[in-house]
Amino acid sequence: MIWEEAPFTLYYGKDILGIIGIKEGFMSKGLIIFVAIGTLLAYILVGFVGDLEDEDDNLLTEEKLIRKQDRAYYETDVVGQTILIFKEGMPMAKKIGVWKRSPLHQEFLELSPNFEEMRHFAKDRIIDKAFRKRLIQVANDTEDAYFSGKITQGEIKNELDTFQ
Numbered sequence: 548m549i550w551e552e553a554p555f556t557l558y559y560g561k562d563i564l565g566i567i568g569i570k571e572g573f574m575s576k577g578l579i580i581f582v583a584i585g586t587l588l589a590y591i592l593v594g595f596v597g598d599l600e601d602e603d604d605n606l607l608t609e610e611k612l613i614r615k616q617d618r619a620y621y622e623t624d625v626v627g628q629t630i631l632i633f634k635e636g637m638p639m640a641k642k643i644g645v646w647k648r649s650p651l652h653q654e655f656l657e658l659s660p661n662f663e664e665m666r667h668f669a670k671d672r673i674i675d676k677a678f679r680k681r682l683i684q685v686a687n688d689t690e691d692a693y694f695s696g697k698i699t700q701g702e703i704k705n706e707l708d709t710f711q
Contacts, residue, residue, distance in 0.1 A: 617645050624672075633675040642678050643710065655682075659703040662690040685710045 624630050631651050633642050646652055651672055658665045665686045673679045689706045692698045698706055 614648065617648055620645050621649065628672060630672045630674060633678060639678070639681070642675065646678070646682075646710075647708075656704050656707060659707065660693060660700055662686055662693075682710065 620631055620633060621629050622632055629651060631646065631649055633645070655665060655668055658668060666683050669679050669682045669686070673682065685707060689698070689703060692706065693700070693703055
């Protein structure tokens with residue numbers, strides 16, 4: 548019987564692959580070529596993406612580069628809070644710049660007008676004696692100006708932000 552000879556044979560004795568113009572063995576060769584080309588394209592694509600990631604550091608804007616460098620001064624303490632640790636011998640101007648760009652700066656300003664809490668914040672979250680002393684002095688001066696009536700509650704943050 549014709550149907551028993553080959554599974555792809557039609558009733559009239561013609562091979563199905565022959566009808567659509569594909570010769571015997573083409574499917575396996577075509578599949579191998581397709582997989583080879585796909586693998587080559589995947590290899591090129593992965594290499595290209597890797598090169599882009601390597602070049603990413605070269606394409607950073609100055610602002611992003613500064614933020615990336617600032618992250619070296621942040622650590623997380625045992626409680627899970629971010630703390631600021633300055634390196635020995637770092638100039639005060641650079642410390643102030645890192646401080647003003649840090650998320651701790653905003654947290655510190657949000658504590659106003661609770662000056663006692665601001666002092667505790669500086670003692671707990673800033674690891675640098677000279678910088679901490681200077682920041683606490685600015686908070687004390689601002690507190691004195693506030694309670695003497697020289698500045699209003701709205702001006703406290705501006706006064707603290709002029710820390711230099």
